[in-house]
Amino acid sequence: MNEKLLQPYNPKNTEERVYAVWEKSGFFNPDVCIEKGIASRNSQVFSIVLPPPNVTGVLHMGHSVMLALQDAMVRFNRMAGKKTLWVPGVDHAAIATQSVVEKKILKEEDKSRHDLGREEFLRRVDIFTKESHDTIVNQVKRMGASLDWSREAFTLDEKRNRAVRVAFKKMYDDGLIYRGLKIVNWDPKMQTTVSDDEIEWEEETRPFYYLKYGPFTIATARPETKFGDKYVVMHPKDKRYSNYLHGQKIELDWINGPITATVIKDNAIDMEFGTGVMTITPWHDAADFDIAERHQLDKEQIIDDKGKLLPIAGEFAGQHIKKARPMIVEKLQSKGLVEKIDEKYVGRIATNSRSGGIIEPQIKCQWFVAVNKKFKLEHSKIEGLKSGQQVTLRELMKHVVESGEIRIIPEHFQKIYFHWIENLHDWCISRQIWYGHRIPVWYKNEVVGAANASPEDMRVCPPTPLGDDWKQDEDTLDTWFSSGLWTFSTLGWPDETEDLKTYHPTAVLETGQDLIFFWVARMILMTGYLRGEVPFKTVYLHGIVRDKEGKKMSKSKGNGVDPITMIEKYGADAVRMSLIVGWGPGSDMKISEEKLKAYKHFANKLWNIARFVMSNIPEEGVEKPKTVTKENALSLQEFEMLTEEVSLDLREYRFHLASEKLYQYIWHTFADIIIERSKKSITDGSDVEKLSAQWLLYTLLRDCLKLLHPFMPFITEELWSITQKSKLPLMVESWTKKIS
RNA sequence: GGGCGGUUAGCUCAGUUGGUAGAGCGCGUCAUUGACGUUGACGAUGUCAGAGGUUCAAGUCCUCUACCGCCCACCA
Numbered sequence: 046m047n048e049k050l051l052q053p054y055n056p057k058n059t060e061e062r063v064y065a066v067w068e069k070s071g072f073f074n075p076d077v078c079i080e081k082g083i084a085s086r087n088s089q090v091f092s093i094v095l096p097p098p099n100v101t102g103v104l105h106m107g108h109s110v111m112l113a114l115q116d117a118m119v120r121f122n123r124m125a126g127k128k129t130l131w132v133p134g135v136d137h138a139a140i141a142t143q144s145v146v147e148k149k150i151l152k153e154e155d156k157s158r159h160d161l162g163r164e165e166f167l168r169r170v171d172i173f174t175k176e177s178h179d180t181i182v183n184q185v186k187r188m189g190a191s192l193d194w195s196r197e198a199f200t201l202d203e204k205r206n207r208a209v210r211v212a213f214k215k216m217y218d219d220g221l222i223y224r225g226l227k228i229v230n231w232d233p234k235m236q237t238t239v240s241d242d243e244i245e246w247e248e249e250t251r252p253f254y255y256l257k258y259g260p261f262t263i264a265t266a267r268p269e270t271k272f273g274d275k276y277v278v279m280h281p282k283d284k285r286y287s288n289y290l291h292g293q294k295i296e297l298d299w300i301n302g303p304i305t306a307t308v309i310k311d312n313a314i315d316m317e318f319g320t321g322v323m324t325i326t327p328w329h330d331a332a333d334f335d336i337a338e339r340h341q342l343d344k345e346q347i348i349d350d351k352g353k354l355l356p357i358a359g360e361f362a363g364q365h366i367k368k369a370r371p372m373i374v375e376k377l378q379s380k381g382l383v384e385k386i387d388e389k390y391v392g393r394i395a396t397n398s399r400s401g402g403i404i405e406p407q408i409k410c411q412w413f414v415a416v417n418k419k420f421k422l423e424h425s426k427i428e429g430l431k432s433g434q435q436v437t438l439r440e441l442m443k444h445v446v447e448s449g450e451i452r453i454i455p456e457h458f459q460k461i462y463f464h465w466i467e468n469l470h471d472w473c474i475s476r477q478i479w480y481g482h483r484i485p486v487w488y489k490n491e492v493v494g495a496a497n498a499s500p501e502d503m504r505v506c507p508p509t510p511l512g513d514d515w516k517q518d519e520d521t522l523d524t525w526f527s528s529g530l531w532t533f534s535t536l537g538w539p540d541e542t543e544d545l546k547t548y549h550p551t552a553v554l555e556t557g558q559d560l561i562f563f564w565v566a567r568m569i570l571m572t573g574y575l576r577g578e579v580p581f582k583t584v585y586l587h588g589i590v591r592d593k594e595g596k597k598m599s600k601s602k603g604n605g606v607d608p609i610t611m612i613e614k615y616g617a618d619a620v621r622m623s624l625i626v627g628w629g630p631g632s633d634m635k636i637s638e639e640k641l642k643a644y645k646h647f648a649n650k651l652w653n654i655a656r657f658v659m660s661n662i663p664e665e666g667v668e669k670p671k672t673v674t675k676e677n678a679l680s681l682q683e684f685e686m687l688t689e690e691v692s693l694d695l696r697e698y699r700f701h702l703a704s705e706k707l708y709q710y711i712w713h714t715f716a717d718i719i720i721e722r723s724k725k726s727i728t729d730g731s732d733v734e735k736l737s738a739q740w741l742l743y744t745l746l747r748d749c750l751k752l753l754h755p756f757m758p759f760i761t762e763e764l765w766s767i768t769q770k771s772k773l774p775l776m777v778e779s780w781t782k783k784i785s
Numbered sequence: 786g787g788g789c790g791g792u793u794a795g796c797u798c799a800g801u802u803g804g805u806a807g808a809g810c811g812c813g814u815c816a817u818u819g820a821c822g823u824u825g826a827c828g829a830u831g832u833c834a835g836a837g838g839u840u841c842a843a844g845u846c847c848u849c850u851a852c853c854g855c856c857c858a859c860c861a
Contacts, residue, residue, distance in 0.1 A: 050820095053821090053823090228859095246857095246858090253861095263861080264861065265861065266861080267861090278861090313859080313860095314860090314861085315860050315861085317860085318860045318861070319860080319861065322861095323860095323861045324861085325861080326861090330859075330861075331859045332859030332860085332861070333859080333861080334859085335859065336859095392860095392861095406859095455790095457789065457790070458789085460788075460789060461788075461789055461790095461855095461856065461857085463788095464787080464788050464789080464856080464857065465856085465857065467787095467788095467857090468787095468857060468858065558855095559856095561856095562856095562857095589855095593797095595854095626799095626808095626809085627797085627798055627799055627808075627809075628798085628799095629798090629799075631790085632790080632791080632798095633791095633854085633855090634797090634798090635797065635798090637797075637810095639796095639797085639809090639810060639811095640797080640809080640810080642810095642823085643809065643810070643823095645823070646821095646823040647823090648823090649821065649823050650820095650821065650823075650824090652820090652821080653820045653821035653823090653824095654820070654821080655820085656820050656821075657820035657821080658820085659820095660819095660820070661820085693801095694801085697801075699801065701799075702799080702800090702801075705799070705808070705809090708808090708809090709808075716820085716821085716825095717825075717826090720820075721825080724820095
């Protein structure tokens with residue numbers, strides 16, 4: 046018997062070695078599999094892209110879950126003989142990365158990015174991301190992920206940059222990307238816009254002021270924005286104010302002296318709320334902006350990009366709004382303009398989820414993707430949409446899920462997806478940060494930042510215009526713009542490469558449920574538009590990993606469980622199993638060390654099963670005996686049923702069931718019943734009984750290793766090399782081979 | 786304000802199309818020192834949140850209620 050089996054299983058001494066063998070074999074690469082006859086050129090295809098982890102990050106439990114699930118899918122399909130490709134990559138994660146590097150430089154050198162300048166700052170980011178890249182990649186490998194590293198991609202490398210430029214240009218030419226002066230979410234802390242989806246709303250109890258505005262009482266939580274308010278708005282049907290007419294002018298005394306206010310009647314007013322009258326601040330409130338647009342009213346900026354009051358605030362000009370607020374209230378009070386203050390008003394505060402900066406809406410000239418504009422869909426391969434048909438991006442996104450061309454698991458996320466689409470607005474894609482894909486637009490004659498640049502003064506590349514008088518747009522693109530191209534930009538698009546033809550659309554996108562809007566929806570949008578097809582046929586969403594108490598893991602709370610520490614303690618296979626067994630898609634999971642421990646025990650059990658089997662069969666191996674006893678034949682039948690069930694579960698994305706069934710079977714049927722029974726047959730049984738029992742043990746061991754391989758690749762591979770004479774690694778053994 | 790989930794054994798959760806309630810951990814009793822104590826055998830524990838309905842049959846389908854959680858939203 047192999048000496049390794051005399052020792053207990055030691056994941057530490059095994060995992061790194063086994064991974065090296067896999068990598069060296071080249072079998073992570075489907076081209077090698079075809080070359081070596083593992084898969085054939087016309088085999089079915091199974092492809093996935095790895096949701097790229099942030100380049101600056103370290104592995105967390107969420108990554109471990111996705112790696113465990115995706116690797117299980119990939120290994121199963123590879124063993125089933127499909128041409129199987131899993132594409133790795135990392136994400137430049139624009140805002141997150143820039144923010145990390147900025148903080149680092151501030152801490153170490155006490156310098157801001159502006160002190161360094163754009164070029165130098167970006168150089169620093171590059172250095173940082175290169176170092177950081179290797180960390181995350183090595184951590185991914187430790188989970189056992191069978192990714193084809195020869196195809197690794199980066200969301201911000203030259204190839205992806207080309208894809209971004211081509212996509213941008215096409216969308217611009219089709220009128221789906223436009224530049225416009227609109228109200229956007231401005232983060233004064235990071236000095237950039239952010240999209241609606243990146244905003245987090247928090248409830249906060251704060252004072253609510255009822256102010257005298259001429260003959261009216263208006264209510265506001267933000268008196269510091271009210272300096273320029275010169276429109277007073279009410280509902281046209283509000284009888285309380287029926288003697289005021291739309292457009293009527295009213296003279297009144299306001300914060301900094303007498304003003305002329307204009308009455309506006311608009312249906313957006315809620316008669317039940319406050320006094321049913323409000324003044325508007327179109328520059329700093331999205332709802333007010335819309336009212337102003339509807340009636341073509343003036344808009345004035347009150348607060349600058351840094352959160353300081355502008356000259357319109359009179360004596361308060363130059364002060365930060367936070368500091369100025371109490372003084373403004375004081376002045377209003379001294380003028381007798383404050384009617385009452387409700388101290389218990391619960392309002393909402395918008396913050397940038399990345400930086401924590403409090404959002405101040407601002408009107409800015411930005412780039413947007415138009416989601417409600419019709420365009421001509423070219424080369425459609427989408428069911429139910431013809432080439433040349435006019436659709437909007439929003440319709441497209443809805444259609445492919447509604448028609449079932451994309452299946453979302455668990456199913457109820459469809460409803461969440463549709464609900465989101467109902468509320469979808471144009472997507473602001475320009476960011477004022479430096480790290481990211483620079484907007485491929487060039488200007489001359491100083492029209493940078495102007496809303497109405499003429500075509501002569503603005504070029505969208507490719508091609509990049511020549512000449513010194515052209516200046517590139519300073520802004521970069523929202524990181525999700527390039528992420529939206531990920532399934533095909535990784536395969537060579539915009540070139541029609543062999544990879545693209547073979548592996549796109551991908552089979553499945555497996556990711557966290559929190560990414561359904563950010564990423565999943567945007568991939569559907571981009572792929573539908575640019576390729577007339579879907580990016581993937583199935584979306585599998587896993588839930589959030591929580592700690593034992595059910596709290597979300599986070600760095601700041603310090604309650605995060607570090608996967609690498611867990612791998613060292615319990616082995617990667619145990620970590621993988623504990624993240625898959627009994628965890629249905631879409632629901633949150635509490636992880637505890639007890640669970641990890643349980644699967645370490647399971648690995649040990651398996652190891653000992655192998656030891657028992659190998660020490661109870663002849664050294665030279667076993668042949669199928671002429672006579673198989675009835676009970677052994679029955680056991681075999683039972684196992685064949687299990688194989689069927691597990692295979693079906695794997696095909697249907699029921700990993701939590703497949704893995705649990707295997708655990709149950711191996712421990713409580715194979716070990717507890719079949720092995721126990723075989724002891725008698727081997728020691729006291731007839732020759733027929735003995736040979737039959739030995740053969741069954743050996744057969745079951747071999748095939749259990751196969752079935753378990755997608756979930757616990759390291760230990761099964763190790764046992765395979767110890768117990769089997771095969772020259773090929775288990776990872777490319779044939780799954781479906783009938784039990785002989 | 787709109788939407789989506791969850792509520793099953795002490796704890797963590799399964800339960801795929803409706804067909805006599807399951808697993809792991811924990812607990813109890815016993816066994817076993819030549820596969821494994823990271824063990825084995827046996828066992829206890831549930832009006833499947835509550836109410837109503839459909840059905841021969843409901844944890845599973847429908848309606849309502851309660852509590853918990855999440856997402857979306859321009860109530861100033």
